[in-house]
Amino acid sequence: MFEEIGNDTHQADFLIPGLRFEKNSVSNTYAGNGWFSRKLMSSKGPLISDFVTHEPDFSYSTYGIHVGQDDRLTFMGENGKKIEGFFVDCREGSPSIHQVVQLRFSPSLYRHLVIPRGVAHTFDNLEYIVTRDEPIWHSDQDNAAWNLDNDLVSVPRTTELAKFPIIKANRYRLPDEAHRFLSKISQSLLENPKSYLARYPVTIRGAEQYVMFEPKTWSDDARSVAERLTNEEFCGVRIKRNRYALTGARSYTLVPNTASCVADVLVLPTSVPGTPHQYYWHARTKKTYTFLNNQELQIDLNLIDLRHDSATYGQHKSLQIICDPRTSIHIEQGIAYTFNCSKPTLVRCEHEVFVSQNEPRSDIPMFGQDLIPFAIDQPYPNIKLPDMRCPDILLYKMAKFEQQTLERT
Amino acid sequence: MKATQEAVSWKEELADLVGSAQNAEESLALAAFEKALSPYLQEPGALRTLLGKIQAMEIVALDSLTSKKEFNSIEELQSFLPANIKALAA
Numbered sequence: 358m359f360e361e362i363g364n365d366t367h368q369a370d371f372l373i374p375g376l377r378f379e380k381n382s383v384s385n386t387y388a389g390n391g392w393f394s395r396k397l398m399s400s401k402g403p404l405i406s407d408f409v410t411h412e413p414d415f416s417y418s419t420y421g422i423h424v425g426q427d428d429r430l431t432f433m434g435e436n437g438k439k440i441e442g443f444f445v446d447c448r449e450g451s452p453s454i455h456q457v458v459q460l461r462f463s464p465s466l467y468r469h470l471v472i473p474r475g476v477a478h479t480f481d482n483l484e485y486i487v488t489r490d491e492p493i494w495h496s497d498q499d500n501a502a503w504n505l506d507n508d509l510v511s512v513p514r515t516t517e518l519a520k521f522p523i524i525k526a527n528r529y530r531l532p533d534e535a536h537r538f539l540s541k542i543s544q545s546l547l548e549n550p551k552s553y554l555a556r557y558p559v560t561i562r563g564a565e566q567y568v569m570f571e572p573k574t575w576s577d578d579a580r581s582v583a584e585r586l587t588n589e590e591f592c593g594v595r596i597k598r599n600r601y602a603l604t605g606a607r608s609y610t611l612v613p614n615t616a617s618c619v620a621d622v623l624v625l626p627t628s629v630p631g632t633p634h635q636y637y638w639h640a641r642t643k644k645t646y647t648f649l650n651n652q653e654l655q656i657d658l659n660l661i662d663l664r665h666d667s668a669t670y671g672q673h674k675s676l677q678i679i680c681d682p683r684t685s686i687h688i689e690q691g692i693a694y695t696f697n698c699s700k701p702t703l704v705r706c707e708h709e710v711f712v713s714q715n716e717p718r719s720d721i722p723m724f725g726q727d728l729i730p731f732a733i734d735q736p737y738p739n740i741k742l743p744d745m746r747c748p749d750i751l752l753y754k755m756a757k758f759e760q761q762t763l764e765r766t
Numbered sequence: 767m768k769a770t771q772e773a774v775s776w777k778e779e780l781a782d783l784v785g786s787a788q789n790a791e792e793s794l795a796l797a798a799f800e801k802a803l804s805p806y807l808q809e810p811g812a813l814r815t816l817l818g819k820i821q822a823m824e825i826v827a828l829d830s831l832t833s834k835k836e837f838n839s840i841e842e843l844q845s846f847l848p849a850n851i852k853a854l855a856a
């Protein structure tokens with residue numbers, strides 16, 4: 358029997374201890390036609406997100422059980438269906454061992470689902486949905502079920518309840534620095550995308566061991582993604598490949614592009630026809646945007662190069678971008694831009710921040726306020742852009758401060 | 767070459783991380799983390815993704831796991847799988 362979760366329910370506990378919804382931090386950011394309307398911040402904790410996309414006709418035929426991670430999943434996007442989640446407590450020593458919870462709920466930016474390590478879970482109706490995962494990692498000594506490189510034990514959905522494995526979940530929470538270290542290694546491993554291999558318990562000659570299944574046809578997507586990339590900068594913009602693993606033939610798990618690992622989710626609303634577009638530019642910030650959903654949708658990125666030392670200074674350009682979570686748009690400082698979009702689209706926003714030698718500067722905004730409106734009939738600004746890149750740890754600490762400030766208010 | 771250089775730098779960073787523990791729980795967590803990660807840093811090619819995700823796997827492949835309770839070898843398991851799926855020891 359499903360427990361129905363209303364759209365306004367942002368916090369709730371369930372029969373399996375630790376399985377719960379928690380509230381997200383979302384702010385309204387609408388600042389004119391062609392600009393983002395909402396911002397989903399990272400949740401309290403390590404501030405590291407990965408994003409999982411789900412292709413048409415996507416279905417899970419297994420449950421997954423994390424040994425060392427608590428999942429924190431925000432389900433985003435729309436497919437006209439409610440998501441159905443199935444959960445089985447598999448934690449050694451749990452008072453609710455092999456208890457089942459079934460939840461039915463709509464995707465929402467305003468809440469995330471916490472799934473404790475050791476709780477088997479699977480979902481239906483995820484096609485076209487994007488999940489943001491903000492895992493909390495735990496380690497332990499001598500836990501045979503834990504594989505650091507592949508933390509998930511998979512169990513076919515046809516398995517009888519009594520035969521679900523009993524898992525010893527890891528006990529010790531890793532500090533945030535270890536999360537960033539793990540993400541850094543993961544980013545390096547996925548510089549060339551790979552298919553993700555699930556791990557299944559199997560009995561071989563009387564002993565339980567784990568095997569992984571590698572789908573040989575998934576990982577060969579280099580040619581199709583290459584068509585989407587730009588070899589040269591186009592008016593201060595490049596399209597580059599993201600770092601990702603294939604978790605389905607056309608479903609992807611994206612890991613961060615930057616060493617700070619910081620990312621927000623922005624909502625780009627449908628543009629209003631016949632209404633002038635509002636341009637903005639950044640003096641201190643290079644932006645990296647990934648269109649997470651609406652795969653194959655065309656979005657127009659309209660650009661004006663405001664950089665005095667650029668070969669394309671003063672030019673107005675339009676770049677047609679096809680939404681593809683395997684790629685990201687990199688926009689330099691000093692480029693004014695606005696989007697033209699025909700469907701509400703979820704965008705991962707990552708950034709690098711720059712400072713000058715002669716700080717503090719009064720001619721450009723401070724950190725965290727670096728969004729400058731630009732009207733197409735106004736004179737071009739005459740500003741020397743900051744050119745020293747802030748260390749990633751500083752960016753991470755600024756994001757941490759922003760997250761903590763938001764939590765207090 | 768790049769992988770080797772990275773592994774050396776990761777080993778140094780891991781050692782610094784273990785030394786940075788702020789309390790007893792962090793010490794336990796980082797010591798266990800070091801123990802789990804160090805073998806991979808000796809052989810960085812063995813690391814694949816460091817992710818834990820549910821994979822959209824063909825049901826026909828999973829049927830092989832539930833249709834037979836026990837296998838004599840991974841090769842025997844492989845013989846039950848479709849040609850486009852390869853079984854590997856984890």
